[in-house]
Amino acid sequence: MRDWLRSVVALELVVASGKGGAGKSTLASALALHLHREGWDVVVVDADATAPNQHLLLGASSWERVERVEGPGVAVIDQSRCDRCGKCLEACPFGAILKVGGRYVVNSVVCEGCMACALVCGARAISRARSEVGVVRVARTRYGFTLVSAELLPGRPNSGKLVAREREVASELASASTVVVVDSAPGIGCQVIASLAGADMALLVAEPTPAGLSDLRRVHRLTRHFMQPSALVINKSDISREVSREIARYAAEHGIDLVGEIPYDDAVVESVSAMRPVTEYRPESRAAEALSSIASRVEGILKDWRAWSEKHRPKRPEPYIPEIIRPRSE
Numbered sequence: 388m389r390d391w392l393r394s395v396v397a398l399e400l401v402v403a404s405g406k407g408g409a410g411k412s413t414l415a416s417a418l419a420l421h422l423h424r425e426g427w428d429v430v431v432v433d434a435d436a437t438a439p440n441q442h443l444l445l446g447a448s449s450w451e452r453v454e455r456v457e458g459p460g461v462a463v464i465d466q467s468r469c470d471r472c473g474k475c476l477e478a479c480p481f482g483a484i485l486k487v488g489g490r491y492v493v494n495s496v497v498c499e500g501c502m503a504c505a506l507v508c509g510a511r512a513i514s515r516a517r518s519e520v521g522v523v524r525v526a527r528t529r530y531g532f533t534l535v536s537a538e539l540l541p542g543r544p545n546s547g548k549l550v551a552r553e554r555e556v557a558s559e560l561a562s563a564s565t566v567v568v569v570d571s572a573p574g575i576g577c578q579v580i581a582s583l584a585g586a587d588m589a590l591l592v593a594e595p596t597p598a599g600l601s602d603l604r605r606v607h608r609l610t611r612h613f614m615q616p617s618a619l620v621i622n623k624s625d626i627s628r629e630v631s632r633e634i635a636r637y638a639a640e641h642g643i644d645l646v647g648e649i650p651y652d653d654a655v656v657e658s659v660s661a662m663r664p665v666t667e668y669r670p671e672s673r674a675a676e677a678l679s680s681i682a683s684r685v686e687g688i689l690k691d692w693r694a695w696s697e698k699h700r701p702k703r704p705e706p707y708i709p710e711i712i713r714p715r716s717e
């Protein structure tokens with residue numbers, strides 16, 4: 388039945404989109420629910436550590452396990468040793484050192500823990516202190532499968548580290564036949580890179596607007612960089628048939644498997660308010676029917692994994708050169 392036949396690791400599928408509000412969480416929850424009900428072993432990873440929401444949508448009422456995750460630490464200045472030379476302020480690439488009332492102090496919210504300041508401090512007044520970046524948590528959802536979620540502490544960097552730890556925890560909980568559904572953060576930042584790196588496939592979501600197509604291109608460059616086969620869903624496809632066709636053309640040209648379209652439907656908004664996957668809350672709605680059909684298509688991909696992944700995997704890795712977006716000239 389499941390033909391990837393890998394002996395030690397689960398299959399990781401990342402739901403990603405270049406922008407927020409594109410429908411990732413709706414799609415990820417509907418897919419996880421469908422696979423679970425069809426008998427697959429499923430673990431969901433909510434990889435948006437700045438705004439996690441799958442625990443609300445999937446009904447996780449309590450955490451079975453909470454793990455505090457530490458970052459690289461922050462610099463602290465021993466004022467009794469400091470001779471007020473100011474070299475650390477000049478050396479800090481993040482502007483995390485301030486001069487306050489003649490004393491040099493570290494803004495621990497901004498400090499990235501690189502310790503460049505300690506390298507230039509002749510008085511050896513700077514040391515590293517431990518700092519927590521957030522938590523990784525595990526819960527059983529109301530549907531019976533496992534959710535791994537993270538939450539970044541306010542103002543802390545290293546959200547990508549939290550996501551990497553979430554994926555480690557998910558792989559510890561998974562078996563060789565588990566499908567890990569990763570609901571990634573929006574955009575193409577470090578959390579998304581930490582979600583996609585080393586994953587098996589990307590399920591991209593795009594809205595049919597010029598910005599939606601531009602965001603799709605950006606996130607797709609990342610998946611090509613990681614040599615991931617990609618499938619695509621067009622959400623709210625009826626808000627612009629013209630741009631939907633343009634997105635479908637882009638998919639065809641780049642070997643992305645277009646697995647379905649979801650029409651705009653108020654039932655999705657109602658289900659989010661009710662904190663339920665729309666396929667459970669309003670199964671008769673147009674959006675739920677489209678999502679069920681997409682989930683079945685994705686299940687078909689999993690059953691035919693080898694052939695599908697060979698067909699849709701990029702032939703060579705794309706070097707990832709960050710794009711500088713400039714305003715259009717008139």
Ligand code: SF4
Nearest residue numbers: 469470472473475508
């Ligand atoms: S480099 Fe060291 S001695 Fe100089 S201001 Fe900074 S902490 Fe003080």
Ligand code: SF4
Nearest residue numbers: 479498499501502504
């Ligand atoms: S550790 Fe790095 S970021 Fe933090 S204060 Fe020192 S130089 Fe700045």
